[in-house]
Amino acid sequence: MTVASLEYNGKPVVAEELTPEAFKKFGYVISPKDQAPKIPEGTYGMAYRLSDASIPVNNYGNSEFKTEAPCAFNLQRFKPPKALDRENKVYNLPNVERHPYTTQTFFPMGVDAEKAAYLVVVCENDENKLPDLSTLRVFVARGNQSVTYGAAVWHGGTCSLIDQLDMTMFMYDNGVKADEVHLVETSGLRIEYHL
Template sequence: MTIATISYSGKTVVAEELTPEAFAKFGSVISPRDQIAAELPAKGAGNIFTQGDVVKPEGKYEQSKFNPESYCSFNLQRFMPPATIDRTAKHYDAMMIERHPMSSQTFFPMGVDKEEAAYLVLATENDAEGMPDLSKLKAFVARGNQSVTYNAAVWHGSTCSLRDYLDMTMFMYTNGVAADITEVVQISGGLPVDY
């Protein structure tokens, strides 16, 4: 549900590499390159590494004024490059930003080479009124073996595919009430991102 339209007149945002540390204020990243030791054991060792709780999904629907009951939802999504991306120039104009006030949201890319630059991740903090502070927006380039979790109520861009198409599994809690699930802010004229 669109709740506002704002404009951005700041500098072009330059995307950085997605790492768990760089993204920590917005949520979590599952990134084998950053979280698993490089050495491989002998063949036949089976499961040789587990790092628990790299993502802690959160659902806050008990705070809903519409419906306090929720359930876990896994969705299959296919993303195409948005109309406002120029993959040759490595430039993207973000036209909206959204948040999910009652749930975290996790994206798992599927069928992408682990080193391929697969999608852009945009996130920002709230301003004093609880709206997105576009002057603090950060952009990240996510590789094919990285998943990202936006914490509940974190303003973020919609998934921007850097490929011809990108299949993802998306997990979040939902109560089926649109007003609780997603709030959208349109960006008049767009917000420029170079990657």
Template sequence: MTIATVSYAGKTVVAEPLTPEGFAKYGSVISPDHQVLGAPTKGAGNVFTEPDIVKPVGFYSQSKFETKSHCSFNLQRFLPPAGLDREAKKYTMTVIERHPLSTQTFFPMGVDEKEAAYLVVATENDSDGLPDLNKLRAFVARGGQSVTYGAAVWHGSTCSVRGQLDMTMFMYTNGVAADITELVQIEGGLSIEY
């Protein structure tokens, strides 16, 4: 549901590499190259475990609608969006979204772990609860990295910077569009270089 249209006259945003520390204000990142610092211990399966690296949450008890929520895993297939110039490595983002009552996690599938796969874009609220585009940050996520946007965090739609990109997406939902997603249109777009 579109709740507002805003304009942006600021500078081009330059994307940085996605790291758990850099993204911490907006949610969580699963990035084995950053988080698995030792070798797995010997034993059944040679497993290294980093417990509770992401904590999915749903706040649908706060909804004004009397509905129940459930956990939903979705398969999503992305192609490079309109506004993406892969040759120039530029993207013009025209919409930003948030999910007020749930975190949202994306797991890329079938992509080389070192390949630049998608852009992650997030920002804080301004004083009116709309996205503060002047504080927007962009990150380049590799195929071996997953991202979780915190509940009510403004973020860009998934932007594949390769060809086709398949992802598993996890979030809580109650089936009520007004609870699930809020959109803000960016008049004239916002330019991101990656």
């Protein structure tokens, strides 16, 4: 459901490296490079476990619609969006969205661990609970990095930097479109990525 249209008049936003620390205000990042230790030789079976690397949230109990909101894993396939210029490494962000009652987690599948695979775009709420585009941050996610957007966190749709990006996506959903997603159209928002 589209709730607003916003125009951005600021400087281009430059993407930064995605790390759990840099992203923690907006949700979780699961990143073996940043979070898992080197495993010694001769170890068999599970050698390391990071508990609570990402915690799913279901706040549908706060919705006016009193329906069940089961969790589900979904398979999604992405191609680079038309608004992405891969040659010049520029993305003109068309919109941001949020899921008011649930976290949303994306797990890349079959992508080279060190390859820049997708852009992660997030921003804070303003006083009216609309996206505050002046707080927009952009991260370049590698092939072995998963991201969880916190419940009600404004974020861009998945922007694939590669020809085909397969992901498993996990979220709760009560089946009510007005609850599932809020969309805000954006104009004038230029993102540059150089990583």
